[in-house]
Amino acid sequence: MTKKIVIAGSGFAGMWAAVSAARAVSLAGKEADIEVIVVSPMASLTIRPRLYEAVLENMNPDLAPLFEAVGVSHIAGLVQTIDADARLIEIGKNDGTQLHLPYDKFVLAAGSCLFQPPVPGLAEHTFNVDQLEGAHRLDIHLKSLANRPETAARNTVVVAGGGFTGIETVAEMPERLRKVLGHDADIRVVVVEQAPHIGPDLGPVPRPVIEQALAECGVEIITGAAVNIVSADSVTLSSGQRIQTHTVIWTAGARANPLAGQIPGERDRFGRVIGDAFLHATEVDDIFVTGDVVQAATDGLGNTTLMSCQHAQSLGRVAGHNAAAELVGLPLHPYSQPKYVTCLDIGPWGAVYTEGWDRQVHLTRDAGKALKQAINTTWIYPPPADRNAAFVVANPDFVIVP
Ligand SMILES: Cc1cc2nc3c(=O)[nH]c(=O)nc-3n(C[C@H](O)[C@H](O)[C@H](O)COP(=O)(O)OP(=O)(O)OC[C@H]3O[C@@H](n4cnc5c(N)ncnc54)[C@H](O)[C@@H]3O)c2cc1C
The missing domain is CATH 3.50.50.60 (FAD/NAD(P)-binding domain)
Known part of the structure; x- marks a missing residue:
């Protein structure tokens, strides 16, 4: 048998x-x-x-x-x-x-x-980019904003969580919103992180580069505040601050x-x-x-x-x-x-590539972006449906990042 x-x-x-x-x-x-x-x-x-x-x-x-x-x-x-x-x-x-x-x-x-903690309104009113259906749902929602009356809530996107995924997601949002609402729209894009710093798990070394890059993308950073309540038209933070928005994207863990x-x-x-x-x-x-x-x-x-x-x-x-x-x-x-590396996409600014667990910055802006695009369009895709070629890469000794 x-x-x-x-x-x-x-x-x-x-x-x-x-x-x-x-x-x-x-x-x-x-x-x-x-x-x-x-x-x-x-x-x-x-x-x-x-x-x-x-x-x-x-x-x-x-x-x-x-x-x-x-x-x-x-x-x-x-x-x-x-x-x-x-x-x-x-x-x-x-x-x-x-x-x-x-x-x-x-x-x-x-x-x-x-991870979706029991934050009131989170399950009903947030979007995410965790799986393909969620990413499509967010895309349909963003495109539908153009059909709503102009309000602060329509023009604002809040990304909850300022880790790796939150940073990559928020950096895309100014361009995505402008594409839907027009280039002169009075948009606001905010990332909310409960730790004292953006990218807490990425450590202090790349932080100044990330902060500068997000600022150049037009992203507002709020740190030291957690998302406490989400509704269809606002988010309330632990600081008491309430932000009018129809679009909260949950990325926190x-x-x-x-x-x-x-x-x-x-x-x-x-x-x-x-x-x-x-x-x-x-x-x-x-x-x-x-x-x-x-x-x-x-x-x-x-x-x-x-x-x-x-x-x-x-x-x-x-x-x-x-x-x-x-x-x-x-x-x-x-x-x-x-060998441990990271390549963090930061929208139109480019990408930050780091090496080592202390994340020393090796590439930024266009050079980082070129590497990110190679990773995202080639490196992580399945091998060709060719037995011998696939077996070469399937060797447990195969090193992804030399
Ligand atoms: C927005 C986003 C950005 C990211 N960016 C990066 C990055 O830049 N760099 C990086 O290294 N990582 C990144 N990650 C993380 C990376 O995607 C995951 O670590 C990776 O997908 C893990 O691979 P996996 O095979 O363990 O799980 P998955 O890729 O999640 O695959 C799980 C598989 O299991 C299947 N499955 C689920 N439940 C069952 C079940 N009960 N029975 C049978 N099958 C089941 C699923 O359908 C799927 O096929 C990112 C993740 C997200 C969401």
Whole structure:
């Protein structure tokens, strides 16, 4: 009987886990004995890092040709339960039926979702750029503002959260609003961050550049204030300040997919499972955790993975390889990604590229933007549906940023 490697998710981690597992199975010549199966709503990759952009084209490339080329099968549905003792998952399939699928190795790559605390009005009145539907909903809303009477609320966008996603999103807004309301419109674009500084997780080094860039884009920064209440036409901050707006975009944080909560073991404050060097979930057998659902050490210096595409791609390759390696008898590959970089898009100003965990600034403005565009249009996209070419990049040794 064939053995099954089942991967939940076809995001950056799941896609690479599948191709990497197929590669290891092929290296061992065990294609006839081992199936690699991906379960996700669609055999496609949502390019989440680009969902703040104004033009939502090619944000969901089809993975079916790639999966076919490397011999991976796909089940359209959502994993609902994981029974680690029975080595069995339950899937709610897109066709409305339920499927109980046994596995020999299970890889959880179900990603993350926007954290929405119980702020009054948040669920009803905010927009977001977390998933493709949300990004489309925001786009339709922004375009519809032109049909409303001119008021301060119509002309104002507030982005809640001044982290990486909040900065990339807010920097696009002056141009997007002007495109809808006209170049002479009296627009206001505000980012609200509850920490004392914008980009608190990005540290002090790039901060002056980010502040200057946002100012040049026409973005107002409010720090040290939390969003307390959202309504259809305003947002009230913890400082008592009330801003008239029909458009509040929530970007304040992400949490691991709730499926991570079904895996026994230690978790971090984002709900991620703490993985070992090989990305095993440490308290159960035959389960690997990868991408945004795992926290793992990136080096021997105490740095750990972030919920980022940069880490998810390597984490995926390693988890997929190791799941297959345990079945075919290949050596396991430890996860390591000592080089850390960031490339933060800041609208028409350009982008800031940093290297190192202390985020030393290496490129700004147009030079940074050119790199960001290469990342966003090439680096993070699926490989061509060519078995040999895909296997070269699926090697767990492959280094994304040399
Ligand atoms: C606006 C925005 C900007 C970002 N910018 C950057 C950036 O500049 N740089 C960077 O490195 N990172 C960035 N990120 C973060 C990056 O997108 C994530 O870290 C990355 O997508 C994580 O990859 P993943 O494969 O773990 O999860 P995801 O890409 O979220 O994929 C999860 C997959 O699991 C599937 N799934 C979900 N639930 C289930 C289930 N129950 N059963 C089966 N399948 C399921 C989903 O459909 C999807 O296929 C950004 C994110 C956002 C939202």
